[in-house]
Amino acid sequence: MATAATDTLIVTCASCAAPNRVPRDRIGRGGTCGRCKSALFSGAPVTLTSANFDAHAARADLPLLVDFWASWCGPCRQMAPAFQAAAIQLEPWIRLGKLDTEAERAIAGRYGIQSIPTMILFRKGKEVARQSGAMSERAIVDWARGALR
Numbered sequence: 001m002a003t004a005a006t007d008t009l010i011v012t013c014a015s016c017a018a019p020n021r022v023p024r025d026r027i028g029r030g031g032t033c034g035r036c037k038s039a040l041f042s043g044a045p046v047t048l049t050s051a052n053f054d055a056h057a058a059r060a061d062l063p064l065l066v067d068f069w070a071s072w073c074g075p076c077r078q079m080a081p082a083f084q085a086a087a088i089q090l091e092p093w094i095r096l097g098k099l100d101t102e103a104e105r106a107i108a109g110r111y112g113i114q115s116i117p118t119m120i121l122f123r124k125g126k127e128v129a130r131q132s133g134a135m136s137e138r139a140i141v142d143w144a145r146g147a148l149r
Contacts, residue, residue: 043087061124066099069116076117
């Protein structure tokens with residue numbers, strides 16, 4: 001018999017970072033945040049900051065794929081549209097987020113980011129996989145799905 005813990009997932013709101021319980025069998029239908037009423041999924045990466053990073057990376061049940069980037073980085077800017085397109089394919093089962101390493105140096109330092117772009121896939125706060133260098137949309141999707149198998 002399934003328990004309530006296995007029947008629901010904690011999904012962090014992309015807008016206000018509030019935790020929301022979503023029935024596992026309804027995750028594909030989207031839903032809205034109980035606090036701010038924003039859509040829980042938008043098909044776009046979440047902007048990650050020190051204020052919301054842990055809510056998405058450690059407290060949510062969804063895996064989090066983070067693009068560590070900087071505005072001055074050519075390969076980062078080149079990969080941005082592919083990462084955006086990957087969000088459409090991977091949500092609602094994987095949350096995608098972008099973290100500006102210049103604005104959030106402490107978080108980048110916590111994970112030892114030495115080259116960008118670097119993507120890290122987290123599950124319940126733990127690093128599952130890491131990949132450096134720009135990738136195409138298909139490569140991002142395949143890599144993320146493969147890392148979670």
